[in-house]
Amino acid sequence: MPYIDPTGVNPGWSLEAQLGLGLTKWVDDVATGKALGQLRAEKEAEINAAYEAATAALALGYPESERETWPVQIMESAAVLAGEEVDTPWIDAAAVARGISRDQLAIKIRDMDVLYRQISGALTGKRQALRDLVQAAQTPEAIAAVVWG
Structure with a gap:
């Protein structure tokens, strides 16, 4: 791809970058107004924002303090369901407070964890697939056609 002088000081083109002469931009960059790399970065930021919004929705309705206990809940529920003879203070206390058995609570926790995962x-797979499409796109129109929706 030939280089052109974006400043107009050195009209013409060269097949090699002439950094000292100001010949530094691809012809395609000038024609599209933005380099494909910049368009890709903007599109990936858009996709990442949509991904963050979608994943944040998974935790709606759960206070942060409760979400912080999720790793403990998962660990203790796995121990209960595996029949391990270990202390499970979080599940024991929560099961009593809810009025259900620790086994019932362990099953609920496991089922919610599986659904969340x-x-x-x-x-995450959708975000990665869209990122791959953006990276493979060769035109501004192809990049613009990649949408989260």
């Missing part, structure tokens, strides 16, 4: 995995 499935949805999170699908959202």
Whole structure:
């Protein structure tokens, strides 16, 4: 791809960058107004923002303090369901407060964790697929056609 002088000081083109002469931009960059790299970066930021909004929706309705206990809940529920003889103070206290058995609570926690992982995995896979499409796109129109929706 030939280089052109974006300043107009050195009209013409060269097949090699002539940095000292100001010949530094690809012809395609000038024609599109933005380099494909910049368009890709902007599109990836747009996709990442949509991904963040979608994943944040998974935690709606759960206070931050409760979300901070999720790793403990998952660990203790796995121990209960595996029949391990270990202390599970979080599940024991929560089960009593809810009026259900620790086994019932462990099953609920496991089921919610599996559902969360499935949805999170699908959202992450979608983000990665869209990123791959953006990276493979060779025109501004192809980049613009990649949407989260």
